[in-house]
Amino acid sequence: MYRIALKMLFRDRAKYAMLVCGLAFCSLLMCQQSSVFCGLMMWTTATVRNIGAPVWVVDEKVEQANEVIPLRKIEVERVRSVPGVAWAVPLYLGIEQARLSDGSFQNIQLAGLDTGTLTGRPMTLREGRIEDLRLPNAVVVDQVAVEKFRRKGIKIQLGTTFEVNDKEARVVGICQSNRSFLGQPYVFTTYDRALEYAKPARKQLSYVLAGPIPGVSPKELAARIDRLPGLRSIEQDDLFWLTVWWYINNTGIPISFGTVVILGIVVGIAIAGQTFYLFVYDNLRYLAALKAMGARMPILAGMVLLQAFTVGFIGYGIGVGLAAWFGNVVLAKEQPPFYMPWEVPAFVAAVIIFICGFSAVIGLAKIARLEPAVVFR
Amino acid sequence: MNTPSPKIAVRVRNVVKSFPSGDSRTYALKGATLEARFGELLMIVGPSGCGKTTLLSVMCGTLGFDEGDISVFDHDLRRMKDGQITRFRCENIGFIFQQFNLIPTLTAAENASVPLVLNGVRPSEAERRASRMLAEVGIGEKAGSYPNQLSGGQQQRVAISRALVHEPRLVICDEPTASLDAATGQKTLELLKSSALHPDRCVIVVTHDNRIYHFADRIAEMEDGRVTGIYDNPKDYHHA
Numbered sequence: 031m032y033r034i035a036l037k038m039l040f041r042d043r044a045k046y047a048m049l050v051c052g053l054a055f056c057s058l059l060m061c062q063q064s065s066v067f068c069g070l071m072m073w074t075t076a077t078v079r080n081i082g083a084p085v086w087v088v089d090e091k092v093e094q095a096n097e098v099i100p101l102r103k104i105e106v107e108r109v110r111s112v113p114g115v116a117w118a119v120p121l122y123l124g125i126e127q128a129r130l131s132d133g134s135f136q137n138i139q140l141a142g143l144d145t146g147t148l149t150g151r152p153m154t155l156r157e158g159r160i161e162d163l164r165l166p167n168a169v170v171v172d173q174v175a176v177e178k179f180r181r182k183g184i185k186i187q188l189g190t191t192f193e194v195n196d197k198e199a200r201v202v203g204i205c206q207s208n209r210s211f212l213g214q215p216y217v218f219t220t221y222d223r224a225l226e227y228a229k230p231a232r233k234q235l236s237y238v239l240a241g242p243i244p245g246v247s248p249k250e251l252a253a254r255i256d257r258l259p260g261l262r263s264i265e266q267d268d269l270f271w272l273t274v275w276w277y278i279n280n281t282g283i284p285i286s287f288g289t290v291v292i293l294g295i296v297v298g299i300a301i302a303g304q305t306f307y308l309f310v311y312d313n314l315r316y317l318a319a320l321k322a323m324g325a326r327m328p329i330l331a332g333m334v335l336l337q338a339f340t341v342g343f344i345g346y347g348i349g350v351g352l353a354a355w356f357g358n359v360v361l362a363k364e365q366p367p368f369y370m371p372w373e374v375p376a377f378v379a380a381v382i383i384f385i386c387g388f389s390a391v392i393g394l395a396k397i398a399r400l401e402p403a404v405v406f407r
Numbered sequence: 408m409n410t411p412s413p414k415i416a417v418r419v420r421n422v423v424k425s426f427p428s429g430d431s432r433t434y435a436l437k438g439a440t441l442e443a444r445f446g447e448l449l450m451i452v453g454p455s456g457c458g459k460t461t462l463l464s465v466m467c468g469t470l471g472f473d474e475g476d477i478s479v480f481d482h483d484l485r486r487m488k489d490g491q492i493t494r495f496r497c498e499n500i501g502f503i504f505q506q507f508n509l510i511p512t513l514t515a516a517e518n519a520s521v522p523l524v525l526n527g528v529r530p531s532e533a534e535r536r537a538s539r540m541l542a543e544v545g546i547g548e549k550a551g552s553y554p555n556q557l558s559g560g561q562q563q564r565v566a567i568s569r570a571l572v573h574e575p576r577l578v579i580c581d582e583p584t585a586s587l588d589a590a591t592g593q594k595t596l597e598l599l600k601s602s603a604l605h606p607d608r609c610v611i612v613v614t615h616d617n618r619i620y621h622f623a624d625r626i627a628e629m630e631d632g633r634v635t636g637i638y639d640n641p642k643d644y645h646h647a
Contacts, residue, residue, distance in 0.1 A: 033530050034513065034521065041512035319508035322469050324497020324525050326490065403470040405504050406460045406581045 031325065035333035038313065039340060045309045049302055049341040050348065053385065056298025057349020057378050060291050062356055064374045067287040069367025071274045076208040077123060078270050080216055081141065081150035083239035084248035086269050087118075087255055090262045094276035095269050096211065098123055100233035105261065109238045112255050114246040119144035122224040123236040125214060129193040130184050138175065139214045140194065142224020149239055152218060158188050158203025163220055167191075170203035175215030177364070194227040209364060295381055302345075303389045306338055310393030314400060322402035330397055335390050342386035350375050416577060416609035417443040417466055422475035424461055435461040437632035438475070445576075446606040448599075448622060451613045452644070453629035459613045460581060462629065466611070467500050467579050468492040480576060497525050501570030503599075505582040507562045509554040509569075515541055515561075516550040519568040526573055533572075540568040544598055560591035564598065571603055578603050580612040584619055596622040620644060 039046055072079075078086070078095045087109050089099035109118040122142030127135050143150045143163070151160050152170060162168055176186045184190075190201045199217070207216045219227065225234050240263075242251040248265045255263035264272060278284045310317070317330055357368040424436040435458045443449045451459050464470035466477060468484050477484045482495060501522065509518045516538045523533035538550040544564045546557075554562055563583065570578050583599065584592030596619045603610050612623070620626060626644045628636040638644040 031524055034510075034517065034524065037517065038510060038512045313510075315506075316508060316510045319502070319504065319510075320521065320525075321493075322467075322496070322502055323522055324493055324500075326493050329525075401470065403464040405502075405506075405508055406464050406469070 031320075031329050031333055032336050035336050036340065038316075038333075039309075039337045042309065042312075045305055045312075046341065048305045049309070050345045052301030052305060053298060053342055053345025053382060054348035054352070056294050056302065056385065057346045057382060058352045058356075059294030059297070059349075060378045060381060061350050061353035061370070061374055063287050063290045063294070064377065065353060065357055065368050065370040066366050067283065068371060068374060069369040070211075070283060070287075071277060072369045073209055073211040073367050074277050075270050075273045076210040076216075077139070077141075078266060078273065080152065080207045081121065081123075081237075081239070082153070083121075083150060083266060084242060085240040085252045085255065085263055085265055087238035087240060087261055087263045090260055092262055094273040096273065098236045100231060101235040101238065101261075102233055103235050105235060106238050108258055108261070109240050109255055109263075112251075112258065114242055114251050114254055116241045116243040117147070117149070118238055118240040119147055119149045120221050120235050121150055121237040121239050122221055122228065122234060124224075124228050125212075126194050126217075126227055126229075128199070128217070129196075130179065130182060131192065132182070132184065134182055136175075136178055136182070137212075137214045138194070138217045139210050140224055140227060141216060141218045142221040142228075143218060144239075145220040145222050148220070152205035152207055152216075154206035156204045156206055158201075160203060162202035163218065165200075165202060167198045167200045167223070168202040168219065169194075169199040170205050170218040171201055172205050172207035172216040172218075174207070174209055174213070174364070175217065176204060178215055195229065197227055199227070209367070295385070298381070298385045299388060302341070302385050303392060306341070306386075306389035307392050307396075309337070310334060310396060314396065315405065317397055318400050318402055318405045321397075321400060322405050327398060331394055334393050334397065338386040338390035338393070339383075342382045346379060346382045350378060414445045415442050416445045416480060417441070417611070418476070418478045419462070419466060420476045422462070422465060422472050422477060424458075424465055424470070424472045434632055436465070436472070439629070439632065439634050441627050441634045441637075443609050443611055444625075445609050446604065447624040448604055448610045448612060449625050449627060450620060450623035450641075451611065451627045451629060451634075452615060452617075452620065453635075455615065457629045458632040459615075459629050461632075462634075463579055463581055463611065463613045467502075467577070468496055497522070498573075499576050501573065501575035501578045501603075503563070503566050503570045503578065503580040503583050505585045507554070507566045507586070509562055509565055511554050514551050514553055515546065515557065515565045515568075518554070518565055519572050521569060522573040522575075537568060537572050540572045541565065544568050544602060558591075559587050560594065563587060563591070563595050567595070567599060567602065576608050578608065578610045580610065580614075582614055582616070583612060584614065584616045589618060592616065592619060 092099055106118055106120050124140050126138055126140045128138045179186045191198055252263040252265040360368045419441040421438045422436050425432040425434045439462050453459055465472045516534045519537035520533035541547050541550050546561050546564050600622050620641050623641045626638040626641050627634050
């Protein structure tokens with residue numbers, strides 16, 4: 031009977047197309063918007079992921095990774111004094127202005143890495159050598175800088191120079207990094223040179239990065255450092271989620287994206303639910319005939335569920351496929367943000383299952399109440 | 408010499424069936440009693456609203472009843488559970504409906520194969536047997552056509568094929584000629600009588616189309632929820 035159920039579904043082309051389109055649109059809307067939201071959240075945590083250190087030490091009032099309250103240089107030594115610390119290095123992070131050779135400006139995210147160890151160096155270097163950062167005026171720029179400068183007609187390559195606060199910077203490497211929330215390119219240099227590029231200030235240390243000795247977990251180390259007065263110590267994963275939750279709680283981003291996702295669910299339920307109900311309603315007479323001919327309720331329920339979940343599966347596949355295609359296109363252009371972790375398609379699948387189940391149950395309720403004798407009326 | 412009494416296929420005794428109607432109940436059957444025999448075409452006739460269709464519905468177990476007894480092939484419907492009745496219907500009863508009730512998105516062969524599939528026959532085998540059945544009723548070349556591509560008479564032939572394909576012992580027909588013109592109605596009954604009637608099978612036809620009464624072996628007349636007369640010769644009913 032299940033083959034017959036599928037034939038009944040596929041050959042009712044108008045309703046089949048409507049059901050698949052409705053569910054595909056619903057899946058696309060939820061998947062695309064959730065992925066853009068996740069992408070945006072990933073942008074907010076770009077610094078944490080670009081630098082990368084087991085434990086981040088900040089001022090005790092700092093609430094998330096993009097909030098910098100400068101520390102005294104002495105804090106590095108204070109952190110090093112905590113039992114269980116294998117190493118602790120300074121990190122400068124600030125937004126500076128780069129002046130290009132044609133006189134135009136570009137805001138950059140300047141990262142000053144510990145000169146000796148270059149802790150927090152970019153993971154992937156497309157061109158150049160990271161050790162060359164120790165050369166005079168050397169900086170490593172990311173692919174965002176190359177793209178932004180290219181749009182301004184300037185080709186960035188090894189040896190290209192520009193100015194940061196009137197001081198020369200020479201490109202010795204091009205790296206791959208995660209894009210920041212505000213879209214400024216990352217420019218990596220050494221900590222000491224970063225302080226030269228930065229505007230003078232009484233305190234200039236942004237973060238202390240620390241790592242534990244063997245046998246001490248980053249979480250445990252963070253807890254120990256956290257006991258130092260005036261400092262807050264956060265393990266990398268915690269800082270990531272702290273930042274994400276800060277943006278969720280303090281901005282309108284989740285509301286706007288959540289509204290669209292809810293809209294997707296409502297549209298899905300309305301279109302799919304109503305169309306499927308109509309599909310069942312139109313077939314009610316034939317289902318009653320099947321019931322009269324000896325089709326038991328579990329068989330009819332199986333037929334209806336198969337029909338509902340078949341359109342759900344196809345609609346879901348098309349919707350998520352389109353969202354992935356959209357993601358591929360925008361990832362090539364780097365805007366808007368797009369990140370589809372497995373939880374997004376899983377969430378969309380759960381919603382589609384709910385919608386299909388809901389639609390099927392409405393139809394089944396009608397069938398369950400159906401007297402087979404109606405076929406004689 | 409005594410002739411052996413005919414075997415009874417369906418026995419209905421003093422069956423009462425009522426439906427709620429506001430605060431009161433409307434009685435559709437008020438003690439109907441009837442017997443249908445193997446190897447005969449029994450017509451149940453009577454004016455609209457006399458309870459013909461209700462009697463048909465309770466006889467095949469698609470509708471429950473309040474009082475009385477119904478046995479089909481010696482199975483007491485009152486003692487059977489819903490699931491058992493459904494299974495029994497599936498295996499033993501073929502249906503021909505007034506509106507044909509052919510599923511519009513299935514071909515003639517697929518429609519006719521439904522009872523076989525319900526009885527667990529593989530779909531490919533069921534369709535093969537259904538196509539053979541369609542050929543037997545004269546529309547073998549239409550096996551791949553959809554109901555909307557068939558005339559009323561052809562649709563009724565598909566319905567007959569569907570009713571007979573699983574070789575049921577009881578065939579129930581509800582107003583089989585109501586949606587057909589006179590000539591097609593006659594042909595349909597001829598076909599039904601020639602292909603459905605069998606010594607081990609009983610055919611019960613509910614109708615108020617007096618042009619087909621002569622096809623009956625016996626006629627049961629109903630009025631006001633009761634069987635008021637049984638005519639062993641259809642001509643007697645005409646004269647009655």
